[in-house]
Amino acid sequence: MTADAAAPMAPRTPDDPEVHALRVLPARQTAPPGTSASAPGGRWGAAFRSLRDGDWLAVVAVLYLLAQLAFVVTQLGHGLGWDESVYVSQYDPRNPTVFFSAPRSRGTSLLTAPLIAVTDSTVVIRIVLAVLSSAALYAAFRVWRPLVGARTTAFAALLFAGLWIAVLSGAMAMPNLWVAFGSVGAVGWFLRADGSGTGGGTGGDTGKARYWWLAGCVAVVALFRAPDAAWLVLPLAVAALLMRERRRTLPYLAAGLVAGLAQWVVEAYVRWGGVAERLRVSSATEGDMGLHLNFGTAWRAVNGPLLCRPCTAGNPAHPELALWFLALPLLTAAAVFVALRGRRPAPILAPVACAAALSVPYLLLIGYSAPRFLLPTYALLSLPVAVLLRRMRRHRALAVAAVALVVLHLGSQFAVLHREVASTARTDARYIAAADGLRALGLTPPCLVTGPRALPVGYAAGCASAQTRGNNESMTRDDLLRRAAEVPTAVLTERGHRPPKYARDWTPYELPHTPGWTAWKAPTPGRP
Numbered sequence: 001m002t003a004d005a006a007a008p009m010a011p012r013t014p015d016d017p018e019v020h021a022l023r024v025l026p027a028r029q030t031a032p033p034g035t036s037a038s039a040p041g042g043r044w045g046a047a048f049r050s051l052r053d054g055d056w057l058a059v060v061a062v063l064y065l066l067a068q069l070a071f072v073v074t075q076l077g078h079g080l081g082w083d084e085s086v087y088v089s090q091y092d093p094r095n096p097t098v099f100f101s102a103p104r105s106r107g108t109s110l111l112t113a114p115l116i117a118v119t120d121s122t123v124v125i126r127i128v129l130a131v132l133s134s135a136a137l138y139a140a141f142r143v144w145r146p147l148v149g150a151r152t153t154a155f156a157a158l159l160f161a162g163l164w165i166a167v168l169s170g171a172m173a174m175p176n177l178w179v180a181f182g183s184v185g186a187v188g189w190f191l192r193a194d195g196s197g198t199g200g201g202t203g204g205d206t207g208k209a210r211y212w213w214l215a216g217c218v219a220v221v222a223l224f225r226a227p228d229a230a231w232l233v234l235p236l237a238v239a240a241l242l243m244r245e246r247r248r249t250l251p252y253l254a255a256g257l258v259a260g261l262a263q264w265v266v267e268a269y270v271r272w273g274g275v276a277e278r279l280r281v282s283s284a285t286e287g288d289m290g291l292h293l294n295f296g297t298a299w300r301a302v303n304g305p306l307l308c309r310p311c312t313a314g315n316p317a318h319p320e321l322a323l324w325f326l327a328l329p330l331l332t333a334a335a336v337f338v339a340l341r342g343r344r345p346a347p348i349l350a351p352v353a354c355a356a357a358l359s360v361p362y363l364l365l366i367g368y369s370a371p372r373f374l375l376p377t378y379a380l381l382s383l384p385v386a387v388l389l390r391r392m393r394r395h396r397a398l399a400v401a402a403v404a405l406v407v408l409h410l411g412s413q414f415a416v417l418h419r420e421v422a423s424t425a426r427t428d429a430r431y432i433a434a435a436d437g438l439r440a441l442g443l444t445p446p447c448l449v450t451g452p453r454a455l456p457v458g459y460a461a462g463c464a465s466a467q468t469r470g471n472n473e474s475m476t477r478d479d480l481l482r483r484a485a486e487v488p489t490a491v492l493t494e495r496g497h498r499p500p501k502y503a504r505d506w507t508p509y510e511l512p513h514t515p516g517w518t519a520w521k522a523p524t525p526g527r528p
Contacts, residue, residue: 056150056154057141057145057150057153057157060158061137064167065131065170068170072126073126075425076122076424076428077122078428082456085431086100087104087108087174094462095445096463099467099472102282102285103227103282105175105225105264106264106267107223107224108178110223111173115128125173129172130170133170137161139181140180141184143184143188144156144188147191148387152386153383153386156386156387159385160382162409164414164417166180166375166378166379167417175224176225176376177375178220179221179225179375180375182218182224183221183228183358183376183380184383186218186221189211189214189217190240191350195210211252215252215256215259216256218233219255222261222264231360231361232354232357232358232376233257235357285471287366289365291364293363298363299315300315301316301371302316302325303319304316304416306420307368309370321412324412331385332355332384332385335385336352338388351383354380358376434453434461434514438461438463438511439461443461445463446463448465448480448487448488448490449489449490450467452494477502485525486525490506490519490522491506491522492518493517494515494517494518495517496516507521
């Protein structure tokens with residue numbers, strides 16, 4: 001019995017995992033004699049039967065890819081954002097590396113390393129990331145087909161992939177979406193580690209393969225966001241300790257953590273002298289992590305901006321389009337209530353517990369927010385919510401209401417996506433315009449840029465970037481001045497702001513096509 005058919009007397013349907021597991025398909029199906037490939041019983045009939053039998057998840061993945069190509073790649077193909085510049089630059093053979101701060105993890109940089117090694121085209125990078133994220137959506141949610149049913153799994157993937165921040169993140173070089181996919185896969189393989197739902201599973205679902213898939217998913221999460229991996233594994237480890245049949249997962253959970261965190265730990269010792277010091281520096285960079293009731297900030301940021309720091313708005317933009325955020329905990333609670341009345345609540349309780357754990361640092365420990373921070377939570381909660389809404393199909397009135405709400409929800413997400421993509425495109429265009437202005441002033445590699453927004457602007461211009469204070473402090477004032485005497489250097493300032501004292505006698509140039517940004521250019525090296 002599954003969470004999708006939790007009522008003891010519920011009739012069996014093709015969507016039940018038990019029925020799906022017992023279905024045996026012949027090795028090869030051919031059209032009946034005298035039937036053309038285009039006839040109802042031929043190729044098209046086989047295609048529709050394939051959709052009925054569980055390939056709706058593939059349809060969702062394709063729609064997710066098309067949405068990214070149509071609404072994101074077409075507008076964001078001219079440049080990279082701030083964080084993207086940091087991640088992509090780490091293995092860029094053409095441009096200087098951007099400062100990599102303590103809270104970051106290397107997964108996104110490793111993901112984009114093969115791309116940036118062969119091309120500097122932002123369009124190509126975004127297209128490949130869109131394809132990879134769509135494939136990852138399919139692979140992560142497919143793990144759940146034997147647990148909650150094929151159609152419910154596809155519905156859950158649709159609920160998650162329909163979020164504006166999920167569509168926007170797919171083609172961007174950012175870590176949180178990949179943490180979401182790894183978390184969905186990890187929780188699914190954890191539940192299947194005892195042999196549950198072996199029918200209709202993914203390839204390699206035999207013997208110890210399930211345990212190694214679990215370890216691999218945990219390693220992926222750790223590679224992309226080291227702290228998130230610890231929060232993900234915590235409830236899984238507790239469940240493994242309490243449930244004898246799942247204790248065999250403990251060494252694989254540990255193996256996944258060790259494999260994924262190895263690089264992060266080595267870097268902690270090389271750059272900061274140890275794990276404790278890296279965590280201390282990370283906390284300072286995040287604004288001194290501690291108890292921060294951040295629910296209000298998360299609510300204000302749910303419809304953008306991409307980074308709400310500081311977050312001073314009273315309500316999100318168009319709060320009527322964010323009602324799903326308030327409904328999500330209510331739907332989750334209802335799903336848990338229904339699951340506890342059934343015989344197998346684990347497929348509901350496990351993703352809810354892990355979603356709650358993954359939300360802790362972003363809702364309780366930091367004082368700012370970004371919509372992408374909660375992507376792993378949204379991905380995991382899409383599964384119990386999908387189970388709950390699919391149960392409503394047994395009641396005609398409730399089913400109609402559920403369909404209407406989902407359609408309205410997806411429409412509202414498209415409206416937010418359209419606005420936020422346009423806003424992101426304008427911001428990225430300013431970085432490119434500023435970089436073009438710097439090149440027009442003679443800042444060509446090797447060169448150095450400092451000041452606000454120096455990281456993305458410097459990377460776009462092919463220059464090194466440095467900060468003498470703040471979260472991205474990477475160079476002392478004296479070192480910067482010595483470097484300015486050797487290579488073309490500029491300080492960026494915003495409208496109405498003066499440069500640091502050491503640059504007051506540098507020559508100011510207003511950068512065209514920017515909101516009043518000024519580049520203060522140092523004297524040409526080699527001249528008095």
